[in-house]
Amino acid sequence: MPESPEVQALAEELGARLTGHALTGVDVLEFRTTKTRSRAPESLVGERVTAVTRHGKLLDLAFGAHHLVVSLGRHGWARWGGADAAIDDAAAPPSGSAPGAAAVPTDAPAPPPALVTLAFDDTPVLEFTDAGDWVSLGLWVVDDPAEVPAVAKLGPDPADPTFTREDFDGAVVGRRKQVKAVLQEQESLAGIGNAYSDEILHAAKVSPVVHAASLDADALDRLFDATVATITGAISDRRGVPIAKLKETKVAAMSVHGRAEETCPVCGGTIHDFSFASTTAQYCPNCQTWGELLPLK
Numbered sequence: 001m002p003e004s005p006e007v008q009a010l011a012e013e014l015g016a017r018l019t020g021h022a023l024t025g026v027d028v029l030e031f032r033t034t035k036t037r038s039r040a041p042e043s044l045v046g047e048r049v050t051a052v053t054r055h056g057k058l059l060d061l062a063f064g065a066h067h068l069v070v071s072l073g074r075h076g077w078a079r080w081g082g083a084d085a086a087i088d089d090a091a092a093p094p095s096g097s098a099p100g101a102a103a104v105p106t107d108a109p110a111p112p113p114a115l116v117t118l119a120f121d122d123t124p125v126l127e128f129t130d131a132g133d134w135v136s137l138g139l140w141v142v143d144d145p146a147e148v149p150a151v152a153k154l155g156p157d158p159a160d161p162t163f164t165r166e167d168f169d170g171a172v173v174g175r176r177k178q179v180k181a182v183l184q185e186q187e188s189l190a191g192i193g194n195a196y197s198d199e200i201l202h203a204a205k206v207s208p209v210v211h212a213a214s215l216d217a218d219a220l221d222r223l224f225d226a227t228v229a230t231i232t233g234a235i236s237d238r239r240g241v242p243i244a245k246l247k248e249t250k251v252a253a254m255s256v257h258g259r260a261e262e263t264c265p266v267c268g269g270t271i272h273d274f275s276f277a278s279t280t281a282q283y284c285p286n287c288q289t290w291g292e293l294l295p296l297k
């Protein structure tokens with residue numbers, strides 16, 4: 001799932017390439033992606049992109065007074081079509097390879113289908129994709145991004161230069177909820193998901209499953225520092241990475257997330273999986289739970 005560092009890098013690349021360009025065509029190949037039925041994305045054809053920004057994990061393409069807000073959901077992403085796609089695909093084997101041709105890797109997943117394509121003057125086609133088993137990509141055409149419920153509900157964003165300790169304490173202190181769940185709750189803190197919450201908790205040496213209300217002052221200090229440093233550091237690190245490379249760059253940058261059975265870079269112990277909500281997450285027992293192993297279903 002794209003989280004704020006990746007969506008920020010996506011917004012910056014789209015902003016650099018699309019600002020000033022006019023939308024010349026829209027092709028909605030999956031009608032369920034359109035969340036504002038009375039205002040289809042096609043209604044923006046002819047308008048020019050004035051800015052591309054981010055709200056939490058959502059993307060906002062501004063066309064003057066109108067906004068196309070895109071929720072990438074669990075598996076949504078964007079790519080350039082046309083000539084750029086040909087470059088991206090250059091390493092792929094040609095179809096219909098003759099017998100005896102170089103072995104074709106059969107485990108490489110097929111590229112996800114484009115569900116919506118946006119054509120602009122003088123730029124490649126922008127395609128929004130969804131690699132999930134169900135459609136989680138969503139597009140809204142609105143005059144104010146806050147008309148989108150997922151934007152309206154957002155809590156303060158740790159990447160925002162105005163984010164304060166008071167904002168953090170307001171979201172976390174006293175919450176009778178597991179701290180990893182609080183970090184991922186968009187109403188509490190905007191932009192963080194399963195991956196960066198694992199990274200933040202590991203950096204802070206805090207157990208993911210303790211209730212936020214039980215954290216002492218030292219733990220809250222560490223958690224605040226780790227939240228801001230992890231998110232702002234990742235945003236800085238992802239800046240300028242091409243959107244086709246962002247996912248692998250994120251995966252490579254993780255200290256614990258997705259690294260079960262690997263060595264903890266802090267203590268040299270072994271990173272473990274545990275079950276959290278409907279998914280699996282990772283932690284270091286030595287660093288975070290005094291050696292206690294968390295349940296794995």
Ligand SMILES: [Zn+2]
Nearest residue numbers: 264267284287
């Ligand atoms: Zn460790």
